[in-house]
Amino acid sequence: MSYFASIESLFYLAATVAVVASLKVVTGNNTVHALLYLVVSLLAVAVCFYLMGAPFAAGLEVIVYAGAILVLFVFAVLMFGLGKDETQHAPQNSGISNMFGAMFLAFALLIELVVIINNAQIQQSLQVKVISSKSVGIMLYGPYLLAVEIASFLLLAGLLAGYHYAKPESQGSQR
Amino acid sequence: MNKNSFKNSLLISQLRTMWLVIKHTFTKADTVQYPEQKPYLAPRYRGRIVLTRDHGGEERCVACNLCAVACPVDCIALQQVVDDDGRKRADFFRINFSRCILCGFCEEACPTYAIQLTPDVELAEYDRQNLVYEKEHLLINGPGKYPDYSFYQQSGIAIAGKGKGEAEQERPPIDVKGLMP
Amino acid sequence: MPEMLWKLLEITIIIALLIPMAAMLVWVERRLIGIWQDRHGPNRVGPFGVLQSFADLLKILGKEDWVPPFSDRLVFTLAPIIGAICVLMSFAVVPFSPDIGVSNLNIGLLFFLAMASLAVYSVVLAGWASNSKYALLGGMRAAAQTVSYEVFMGLSVMGVVLLTGTFNLREIVLAQTDGWLIQSQFVGFFIFLIAGIAESHRLPFDLPEAETELTAGFHTEYSGLKFALFFLGEYLGVTLISAMSVVLFFGGWLMPEPLASWLPPLLWFVIKIMCFVMFFILLRTSLPRPRFDQLLKFGWMVMLPLALLNLLVTALLRLTGVL
Numbered sequence: 223m224s225y226f227a228s229i230e231s232l233f234y235l236a237a238t239v240a241v242v243a244s245l246k247v248v249t250g251n252n253t254v255h256a257l258l259y260l261v262v263s264l265l266a267v268a269v270c271f272y273l274m275g276a277p278f279a280a281g282l283e284v285i286v287y288a289g290a291i292l293v294l295f296v297f298a299v300l301m302f303g304l305g306k307d308e309t310q311h312a313p314q315n316s317g318i319s320n321m322f323g324a325m326f327l328a329f330a331l332l333i334e335l336v337v338i339i340n341n342a343q344i345q346q347s348l349q350v351k352v353i354s355s356k357s358v359g360i361m362l363y364g365p366y367l368l369a370v371e372i373a374s375f376l377l378l379a380g381l382l383a384g385y386h387y388a389k390p391e392s393q394g395s396q397r
Numbered sequence: 398m399n400k401n402s403f404k405n406s407l408l409i410s411q412l413r414t415m416w417l418v419i420k421h422t423f424t425k426a427d428t429v430q431y432p433e434q435k436p437y438l439a440p441r442y443r444g445r446i447v448l449t450r451d452h453g454g455e456e457r458c459v460a461c462n463l464c465a466v467a468c469p470v471d472c473i474a475l476q477q478v479v480d481d482d483g484r485k486r487a488d489f490f491r492i493n494f495s496r497c498i499l500c501g502f503c504e505e506a507c508p509t510y511a512i513q514l515t516p517d518v519e520l521a522e523y524d525r526q527n528l529v530y531e532k533e534h535l536l537i538n539g540p541g542k543y544p545d546y547s548f549y550q551q552s553g554i555a556i557a558g559k560g561k562g563e564a565e566q567e568r569p570p571i572d573v574k575g576l577m578p
Numbered sequence: 579m580p581e582m583l584w585k586l587l588e589i590t591i592i593i594a595l596l597i598p599m600a601a602m603l604v605w606v607e608r609r610l611i612g613i614w615q616d617r618h619g620p621n622r623v624g625p626f627g628v629l630q631s632f633a634d635l636l637k638i639l640g641k642e643d644w645v646p647p648f649s650d651r652l653v654f655t656l657a658p659i660i661g662a663i664c665v666l667m668s669f670a671v672v673p674f675s676p677d678i679g680v681s682n683l684n685i686g687l688l689f690f691l692a693m694a695s696l697a698v699y700s701v702v703l704a705g706w707a708s709n710s711k712y713a714l715l716g717g718m719r720a721a722a723q724t725v726s727y728e729v730f731m732g733l734s735v736m737g738v739v740l741l742t743g744t745f746n747l748r749e750i751v752l753a754q755t756d757g758w759l760i761q762s763q764f765v766g767f768f769i770f771l772i773a774g775i776a777e778s779h780r781l782p783f784d785l786p787e788a789e790t791e792l793t794a795g796f797h798t799e800y801s802g803l804k805f806a807l808f809f810l811g812e813y814l815g816v817t818l819i820s821a822m823s824v825v826l827f828f829g830g831w832l833m834p835e836p837l838a839s840w841l842p843p844l845l846w847f848v849i850k851i852m853c854f855v856m857f858f859i860l861l862r863t864s865l866p867r868p869r870f871d872q873l874l875k876f877g878w879m880v881m882l883p884l885a886l887l888n889l890l891v892t893a894l895l896r897l898t899g900v901l
Binding site: 254255258261268277278280281282284285288289290293294296297299300301332335355 | 650652653663667683684685688689691692694695696698699702703705706714717718721722724725728732745
């Protein structure tokens with residue numbers, strides 16, 4: 223039990239889940255299923271972050287990547303209706319064995335999370351070397367200021383380009 | 398963003414709506430708790446159909462078929478017979494209440510006020526066949542909405558105990574052959 | 579080891595109380611809507627109709643658990659489970675009272691936001707897996723709506739984080755001992771509330787399931803137990819948003835002194851939550867559903883500037899030492 227609940231073993235378990243899920247992302251032939259595996263992979267990476275003492279990064283990983291960006295990916299897939307020609311060629315996925323893989327990976331993560339939340343020892347040892355959000359903020363606006371600014375400029379450029387493309391051709395057509 | 402959308406973004410109309418709704422916490426419910434508490438149904442409410450009798454206790458229906466013709470869903474079936482005393486009556490009279498839409502056209506078409514709709518709406522049955530009402534189910538022992546009306550007392554048809562010309566508001570028949578000058 | 583068993587017991591008790599409470603909320607909602615519409619609402623099953631939800635539950639369990647043959651079976655089954663689990667996981671960080679609460683996570687607020695953002699998958703995947711037009715439209719609406727309003731929700735609570743200096747929900751509550759944060763953060767609270775309604779896609783922001791336009795939106799194809807799970811998720815979501823509003827802006831279990839000694843802290847917390855739940859029901863009865871473009875426009879044109887302004891002013895006041 224103590225070995226199962228040690229930080230190292232949990233970390234490697236989460237890492238394994240991340241790797242397996244990532245492999246499934248690139249080998250699967252169903253877009254939405256691949257995106258789901260990507261979500262699982264990102265969640266596993268978030269658990270890794272948490273176990274390394276960076277809860278802030280873990281939280282942001284889930285909120286930004288799993289919660290927002292991948293939802294947009296899924297949204298795009300729904301929007302362009304990629305599912306049509308796939309459902310014809312893809313093997314029928316009604317068997318239990320096909321469901322098992324995805325279920326197993328997500329279930330492993332869930333168990334892990336419950337163990338972490340439940341175990342006071344792990345909670346305590348995680349508190350020792352924790353990187354607080356304050357220190358993350360200081361690092362971002364201290365040594366890494368230039369990188370942050372470059373990234374923000376890149377995002378701003380992306381925003382402007384997106385706005386430009388989304389703008390209707392003639393102003394009169396709106397409303 | 399024009400002026401109107403700024404005003405909309407202040408949500409004043411929404412807050413006013415919420416205030417109006419919350420005031421209804423203290424108003425009485427309009428609902429009638431049906432099986433325990435019966436709703437008031439007007440005397441002329443269109444519910445279950447009955448066949449009435451006149452004050453003499455005789456059937457009013459003369460089986461003229463006008464109700465069956467007026468019925469938009471064809472739920473009325475009847476057959477006329479003429480008795481020895483000269484009265485016409487329905488041999489059988491059948492209303493299929495699983496079809497009837499309680500529109501009241503039969504009541505309007507009836508020349509003798511025989512068929513009438515009553516304020517009784519509790520017609521539910523477990524078996525569909527039980528909704529087919531025969532004449533003995535339809536006939537009631539009363540005059541319904543028109544207590545003083547009797548068809549044979551108003552019309553010129555001769556029946557036993559009442560010859561031609563003996564009805565109310567009727568003069569005796571004139572012998573046209575005895576009218577010679 | 580006994581410590582862990584106690585914790586498991588605590589989790590079990592909290593879940594065992596939360597789920598029947600969500601079922602009861604259905605009855606409370608129907609009764610309240612009835613009263614506000616000059617009706618009675620369900621009042622037949624049990625005293626005042628309290629057992630209505632259990633009658634409904636029995637009925638829904640007896641229904642055929644149908645999976646459409648044209649759907650993606652795996653994702654179709656997974657979607658309602660994701661929804662219920664994400665909301666239930668969020669309750670892990672809610673501090674119910676000084677000594678009740680599953681986890682004292684130091685990123686509690688982030689955990690809540692993360693779970694709220696993961697809960698979208700439930701709706702989006704349900705819409706996609708159903709493989710029907712209505713469900714797909716509902717799923718797409720849910721994706722756009724939730725991703726948009728997540729931004730404002732995150733920004734609106736940052737004022738709280740600035741003032742308390744922590745993501746830990748228990749510490750946020752304890753930081754409000756001298757005065758609830760609603761005093762200084764009412765703009766943040768307003769944005770959080772509206773974003774919360776949009777996140778839990780309750781009326782008036784129930785565009786993903788808009789009955790009048792999309793039959794039932796993302797859960798058009800669902801029936802039986804899976805439908806019940808969606809419902810459970812929705813009502814737990816309402817409770818969660820209420821609980822988070824109380825924790826972040828209304829001092830959690832704390833009350834001003836004369837009142838605080840009357841009832842135990844847990845009860846005060848529950849009373850505050852119920853007030854919010856009733857407020858959500860009031861919103862449902864009184865407000866019409868906006869059009870989808872109006873919803874998104876309201877979000878990006880009103881909520882986002884307001885949230886940023888609130889954050890900016892709070893930071894300025896914090897720097898100058900006013901707050």
